[in-house]
Amino acid sequence: MLEIKNIRKSFDGTEVLGGVDIHVDQGDVVAILGPSGSGKTTLLRCINFLETADAGMLVFDGERFEFDSISKKEIAGLRKKTAFVFQNYNLFRNKTALQNVTEGLVVARKMPKQQAVEIGKQALDKVGLSDRYDYYPNQLSGGQQQRVAIARALATNPEIIYFDEPTSALDPELTGEVLAVMRQLADEGMTMLVVTHEMSFARTVSNKVVFMENGAVIESGDSRTFFENPQEARTKEFLRTINESAGLTS
Amino acid sequence: MLEIKNIRKSFDGTEVLGGVDIHVDQGDVVAILGPSGSGKTTLLRCINFLETADAGMLVFDGERFEFDSISKKEIAGLRKKTAFVFQNYNLFRNKTALQNVTEGLVVARKMPKQQAVEIGKQALDKVGLSDRYDYYPNQLSGGQQQRVAIARALATNPEIIYFDEPTSALDPELTGEVLAVMRQLADEGMTMLVVTHEMSFARTVSNKVVFMENGAVIESGDSRTFFENPQEARTKEFLRTINESAGLTS
Amino acid sequence: LTGCSGNNTQQQDNTSAPSAQTAEGDLLAQIRERGDIIVAMEGTWAPWTYHDEDDNLVGYDVEVAQAIAEKLGVEATFVEGEWDGLLAGLSAGRYDIMVNGVDIDPARQETYDFSDPYAYNRTAVITTNQNSDINTLEDLQGKHTANTISSTYAQLAEQYGAEVTGVDDLNQTFELLLSGRIDATLNAEMTYYDYMKAHPEAELKIAVLTEEANRIGIPMRKGEETAALREAINNALAELGEEGVLSELSEKYFGRDISQAS
Amino acid sequence: MSERLWDILVDSFGKIILPGLTMTIPLTVISFTFALILAIAAAMVQFADIKGLKQVARFYIWVVRGTPLLVQLFVIFYGLPNLGIVIDPFPAAVIVFSVNEGAYCAETIRAALESVPAGQLEAGYCAGMSYLQTMRRIILPQAMRTAFPPLSNSLIAMVKDTSLAANITVTEMFMVTQRIVARTYEPLALYIEVGLIYLLFSTVLTKLQRIGEKKLNAHGKQGG
Amino acid sequence: MSERLWDILVDSFGKIILPGLTMTIPLTVISFTFALILAIAAAMVQFADIKGLKQVARFYIWVVRGTPLLVQLFVIFYGLPNLGIVIDPFPAAVIVFSVNEGAYCAETIRAALESVPAGQLEAGYCAGMSYLQTMRRIILPQAMRTAFPPLSNSLIAMVKDTSLAANITVTEMFMVTQRIVARTYEPLALYIEVGLIYLLFSTVLTKLQRIGEKKLNAHGKQGG
């Protein structure tokens, strides 16, 4: 359904992505792992054209696009089929929870107001925020804000949702809230590409894992194999560090 | 060494701390746990007089102070014996790493500049930042900033250090960095009072645990007992939630 | 026009203007004691008071003031500023007298005492050459005029039924006239001649000249304290008139004698 | 205070406040409205980095902020007739004040636009909205909230600057005062009187600013 | 352009720019320096919420921002002598411009102080520093960095406002221009000339502002 081929990106001469390939099938939940600075965020931003990749190709539903020559119109078309959940939510600060969800429907998709409100409420209900329609972002807790962001993504009925570290700004209990919603989406067959540091999520919810370092994919494949039988030395070390810092001594 | 008795604090009529007692001995590492909004931050801020508690008493090195009648001079005196590491670091944004550490020594403790610089460098070396003396906060990663904050606390040679969620803004690998430094301090016998969501830290580094909810201490005591044999129903539930969200399915 | 910084003149350095005393007592005595008289003027109104090409303060009023100072046996110190400021300064006691072609007018006499007139100035109604509608003051009825805000001309125009707007300075009134925004402006006859000296090509004419000339005097604060000063100035003016000095200066700056009531 | 002076002040109060209400305030309000439109445009083309237009905006701001308001009034009112363009005093004043104030406000609004986090625009894109849609519905409303206090300040300052319109025959409050001075020769007292009337106007505007800020802050500061 | 007009403009250039350099610029720089001191004080007492002084500062800002500069010049220069206080023109101008500009800058600096995160002050306390020590070494430097661009704007605006000093007999640039106009009767051309000289001064100041901002931004924006 989504295929990225040989994507490259440099900032001021420093290469951040050095030819990355990603393959996502309908219904896949792909977890992208990797140490800080490995280029995970940059990858997602390039895929959604928030950064312009220097080279590479994107195939979406069989249509091919070159990153360096895609037109504004094509970008706009692709964005209507995808959704993005930011690490720091990026809710519209001047809009209520409900308006955050309906804005894209009414303005970008020209949906009648009433229908948008209905869909918006459904989406908020789904993430457990039926009682927060008219709250502004700054009146919501971090976990609630992130759930509004997910509702905003859901409401547009996208073919795939990109997540950038959806729980890194949350405390353990709030993390639980958000992960539960994501697990439910996975169960319903939503296609998702998720940058995350939550090993438990990668381990139990995603069916594929991509491990990156220094702008390159080190290892990727089936999630069970990745955790139980990693192939690369660097992957093994990464998993060991993570486990150590989680257990500290044990 | 530090004893807090019956501390109370309300904001606009809502009680946030409803009579909390804490007892810290020399060399203790006390972890304060509890769900979001339970009053942990407020407790630390009251202890360090960043908020004025409504009632209660503080005994420090045998000296007694009433929260509602302590003088500015006494506060200044106590602050020179304690240090505070903020959740979001609060490094002085207009000062380099080294200046952040020396500022309090030179300005507040009237230490000769040269001596302060020496001590400052030692403190930064200790947290592994020998190569970052002249960097400004915004040129440092989150983990590095938090370590500068710890160095700033260390340099004043305090009798106790308060930490408010020292790793909550960091990714797992950076969390590892900071926790390693704190573990080292604990091993050297530093007295610490740590609000944290890191169960592994509470479990393995701290010797005492205080579990709070709704502004009251639900359970407290020896850290091993707390984790292996919790007494209260709410504590058990809390530990279960945490474990679940960590494991998600298992 | 030549520079005229006479021996008994001191070109005021405006950054450190000495001030007249506000203390009680006779102003003339104070002036004599100080050895100078502080004279306020605009310095931007040719040919009464203005700066020549070498930036010397010159003009009819400047030389008259110097001559008066000489008669009083003191030096003249000049201070230049904006009109309203000069008035305020006079009231505040910063300046002793104002020599700036000021019309003697009953309303003004409520606030200031005036010397005897030392010049007579007829008011001209100035229009463009093409304008043939305005031939008497009565013709101003319903016409648009503009005058400097601080002058008495606005009142005169209003009196004859003109629609009056104001502007800050003289030049603007000519600009308004030339750009056809107004029908006429009222000003001193002499000012018109001076403007025409600078702009001989300007298509402006004097359409009406008032019969009666305005009397130009020197205002000073009201009251006992200035009584002696006023008398001394009046004596000085009378002497200067008799000696022909005023006529001479008038010829020099205006090209005709306006120091005598005609 | 002498009885005569008192009478002058009482008598002139109505004469001064009338053009204040009928000229100074309308001139200010109309000009400020146009200034805001100009400023938003000039700020937006810079923010959006539109080649050509951005340079035009920079040039406009540079020249207008660099030269005195009085000179601008002169050029428009006394200079343009040389090119055959004759504009009436009130519209000329509105043009000059709008253009002048627009340049200052443009800088304020540009700074406010830049203070809106980049993520807001990106979130707009990801919701499928175009640049213009996101600007109009998300970025500008947030920026205007930030710009509100400095813009209010500019408005208050402008009330007093309109007195320069006297130079192009607009009969506003200060000119009327000067006319009364020309008749009565009481500049100090009358200046203080008109000063107090300006203070009255400013106070009303300041109060309105406070109310506006409260309203905009109704759902807390835009922290999250 | 006629030869005569050209000669007038060439001849007057030096005459105008000289008082610009010897009077307008010094008056601006000196007044602005004092204004900053006043503004910092007025902003600090409000920020620190010092009872009494805070009210004094609010009152000062209210009155000064609410009344025209020209009225303030009149009151100090022509009003105070009635109370026996006689101040020379240049010092009087410095006083009025400092006090006036101080009120506007105080608001700018207060806003900048409020934009420094509360955590910075708390971190200062926790490092054992007193309120004043933290203000001086941590909060004010950060606030001044935020306030730098709007303060630069105020400075540039002030260059032109100093022309009002002509009202209290200070011979600055604009007054000299008016004198030349009085002799030559060429207001438009000369006003444009003096406008360009103001533009020159402003451009230099704008360049200095850019350099200053670059320097202050040397270690990135104060994000973290």
Ligand SMILES: Nc1ncnc2c1ncn2[C@@H]1O[C@H](COP(=O)(O)OP(=O)(O)OP(=O)(O)O)[C@@H](O)[C@H]1O
């Ligand atoms: N706009 C930019 N300009 C220059 N360098 C950049 C920019 N954005 C990212 N980088 C660099 O690119 C590299 C990859 O950054 P990226 O944010 O993609 O990493 P990441 O894998 O998401 O890390 P983290 O887990 O910390 O979020 C880093 O070294 C970063 O410093």
Ligand SMILES: Nc1ncnc2c1ncn2[C@@H]1O[C@H](COP(=O)(O)OP(=O)(O)OP(=O)(O)O)[C@@H](O)[C@H]1O
């Ligand atoms: N300044 C304040 N004004 C009003 N209420 C406040 C204020 N500070 C904190 N509170 C309230 O006090 C309660 C306790 O807050 P506190 O920040 O101490 O919780 P916490 O245990 O530190 O939570 P977290 O784990 O999310 O940091 C919360 O309900 C919070 O909303």
Ligand SMILES: [Mg+2]
């Ligand atoms: Mg990232």
Ligand SMILES: [Mg+2]
């Ligand atoms: Mg907290």
